[in-house]
Amino acid sequence: MATMGQLWANTGSALATLMFVYTIFKQWFPHVGDHFEPFFQRLFSRFYPYIQITFHEYSGERFQRSEVYLGIQSYLSKDSSSRAKKLKANTTKGSKSLVLSMDDKEEITDEFENVTVWWQSKKEGNIRQSFSFYPAADEKRYYMLRFHRRDREVIIERYLEHVMKEGKTIELKNRERKLYSNTPGQNHGNQTKWSHVTFEHPATFDTLAMEEKKKEEIKSDLVKFSKSKDYYKKIGKAWKRGYLLFGPPGTGKSTMIAAMANFLEYDVYDLELTTVMDNTQLRRLLIETSTKSIIVIEDIDCSLNLTGQRKNKKEEEDEDGDDKEAIEKKMMKNEGDKKESKVTLSGLLNFIDGLWSACGGERIIVFTTNFVDKLDPALIRKGRMDKHIEMSYCGFEAFKVLAKNYLDVVESELFDEIKMLLEVEEIKMTPADVGENLLPKSEGEEGETCLRRLIEALKEEKEEAKRRVEEEVKQKKEEEEEKKRRKEKKAEKEAKEEEEKKKKKKIEENGDVEH
Ligand SMILES: Nc1ncnc2c1ncn2[C@@H]1O[C@H](COP(=O)(O)OP(=O)(O)OP(=O)(O)O)[C@@H](O)[C@H]1O
Numbered sequence: 089m090a091t092m093g094q095l096w097a098n099t100g101s102a103l104a105t106l107m108f109v110y111t112i113f114k115q116w117f118p119h120v121g122d123h124f125e126p127f128f129q130r131l132f133s134r135f136y137p138y139i140q141i142t143f144h145e146y147s148g149e150r151f152q153r154s155e156v157y158l159g160i161q162s163y164l165s166k167d168s169s170s171r172a173k174k175l176k177a178n179t180t181k182g183s184k185s186l187v188l189s190m191d192d193k194e195e196i197t198d199e200f201e202n203v204t205v206w207w208q209s210k211k212e213g214n215i216r217q218s219f220s221f222y223p224a225a226d227e228k229r230y231y232m233l234r235f236h237r238r239d240r241e242v243i244i245e246r247y248l249e250h251v252m253k254e255g256k257t258i259e260l261k262n263r264e265r266k267l268y269s270n271t272p273g274q275n276h277g278n279q280t281k282w283s284h285v286t287f288e289h290p291a292t293f294d295t296l297a298m299e300e301k302k303k304e305e306i307k308s309d310l311v312k313f314s315k316s317k318d319y320y321k322k323i324g325k326a327w328k329r330g331y332l333l334f335g336p337p338g339t340g341k342s343t344m345i346a347a348m349a350n351f352l353e354y355d356v357y358d359l360e361l362t363t364v365m366d367n368t369q370l371r372r373l374l375i376e377t378s379t380k381s382i383i384v385i386e387d388i389d390c391s392l393n394l395t396g397q398r399k400n401k402k403e404e405e406d407e408d409g410d411d412k413e414a415i416e417k418k419m420m421k422n423e424g425d426k427k428e429s430k431v432t433l434s435g436l437l438n439f440i441d442g443l444w445s446a447c448g449g450e451r452i453i454v455f456t457t458n459f460v461d462k463l464d465p466a467l468i469r470k471g472r473m474d475k476h477i478e479m480s481y482c483g484f485e486a487f488k489v490l491a492k493n494y495l496d497v498v499e500s501e502l503f504d505e506i507k508m509l510l511e512v513e514e515i516k517m518t519p520a521d522v523g524e525n526l527l528p529k530s531e532g533e534e535g536e537t538c539l540r541r542l543i544e545a546l547k548e549e550k551e552e553a554k555r556r557v558e559e560e561v562k563q564k565k566e567e568e569e570e571k572k573r574r575k576e577k578k579a580e581k582e583a584k585e586e587e588e589k590k591k592k593k594k595i596e597e598n599g600d601v602e603h
């Protein structure tokens with residue numbers, strides 16, 4: 089039995105002959121030819137009940153591959169690798185793996201709502217006379233979709249949309265994810281621009297040390313967000329969500345961001361506010377971010393102060409002390425800063441939820457800080473930072489995750505002691521420090537040895553904490569005594585001054601009387 093392809097080939101060649109004869113005829117008898125045009129069209133459609141649509145690789149601008157073509161290529165790659173006999177391996181720019189698509193002249197069938205369609209990959213162009221490694225410039229590739237004309241409605245109204253949507257999903261899955269950072273461009277004066285590297289952080293929610301319940305809650309929040317396009321549209325909100333991660337250093341805030349990005353397969357934009365000149369530049373950076381991305385501003389407390397003036401960590405420390413020299417230094421620094429950057433709190437708020445923030449859609453904004461109390465409430469109110477996540481010291485459950493990841497240990501008699509130290513004695517150790525203690529220090533070091541090292545470190549930390557408390561109490565006492573001493577000294581001085589004043593007054597009064 090003839091295959092569908094052969095059938096087409098035969099019908100096609102018969103019709104091609106007919107068309108050829110008709111073209112010659114039209115050339116010789118141009119006016120008579122016009123009369124025959126409708127007739128030929130009717131004849132063609134009677135014998136050929138199929139409709140075909142072509143999708144060219146390059147349409148419009150040259151050298152810009154058509155989005156539609158690439159979408160179809162991705163869509164067909166899922167079936168062609170199992171169905172087509174001749175495959176072509178492509179490396180698409182920005183794709184993390186090879187894309188297998190059907191080779192030229194191959195054909196595959198696809199089914200959609202009980203309708204069968206045929207896809208063919210085709211190539212047209214001049215036959216070259218000379219041998220070359222490079223494809224000829226006039227070689228044009230395209231996909232041809234054929235379907236029965238009775239299925240026109242299904243195909244045009246639903247199938248094509250389905251192909252593009254699926255294709256996009258496959259493309260996104262297959263894409264190489266990127267980590268962007270903003271750096272002042274060398275050729276653009278002080279303008280800061282995004283530059284990127286491949287994002288390859290290995291952190292996942294499985295490797296993240298945190299209570300299971302909290303982890304699940306964050307995961308389901310992320311999933312819900314990523315699937316809520318229509319919902320956000322319905323409630324009239326830009327499709328974005330803000331997370332505030334706060335906690336001491338080494339509790340996994342940056343690791344959590346990496347896990348989020350890997351979980352959702354999003355790109356990451358690590359925004360360094362200190363290199364952004366002003367609000368306009370900040371907005372431009374925002375516009376340049378792509379959809380399905382996480383925009384991160386780390387240590388937000390060090391980038392902005394409550395009034396919106398920018399400052400850095402050093403200044404902040406200086407501000408706390410009464411040191412005259414430090415204040416002078418700070419003033420000098422501010423003079424310099426005036427030339428550097430003018431991003432304000434309101435500029436940042438606009439960045440998060442101004443009109444521009446809606447462009448591009450599907451974005452997560454994450455702020456991290458070690459000091460949540462220092463932040464302006466306007467910055468972190470719900471609606472801007474929708475979810476506040478506290479990253480804290482290592483609990484027993486978080487420890488178990490680390491023990492499993494670092495040592496492949498899920499049970500040990502030493503666990504009870506560790507549980508007691510972490511939960512009953514409430515020894516505060518960050519997951520970063522727990523991890524460091526669990527990390528085998530030499531080839532073949534036993535898990536038990538690592539656990540014992542952790543126990544020792546926890547006990548040391550306990551002693552250290554006790555010393556710190558004692559030190560704090562002592563310091564406080566000394567401070568109070570000093571304060572008391574200063575107060576007494578001041579009172580003494582004031583009393584002396586009062587005495588002097590009185591004496592002076594008396595002398596003056598006596599002088600007046602004598603006169
Ligand atoms: N919760 C955690 N789960 C797994 N690993 C962790 C966790 N917290 C910290 N770590 C480990 O400690 C290292 C430091 O953690 P991370 O950089 O995420 O901390 P951070 O909270 O961002 O600190 P900082 O406030 O200083 O930026 C990471 O490389 C990671 O290996």
Ligand SMILES: [Mg+2]
Nearest residue numbers: 341342343386
């Ligand atoms: Mg960090």
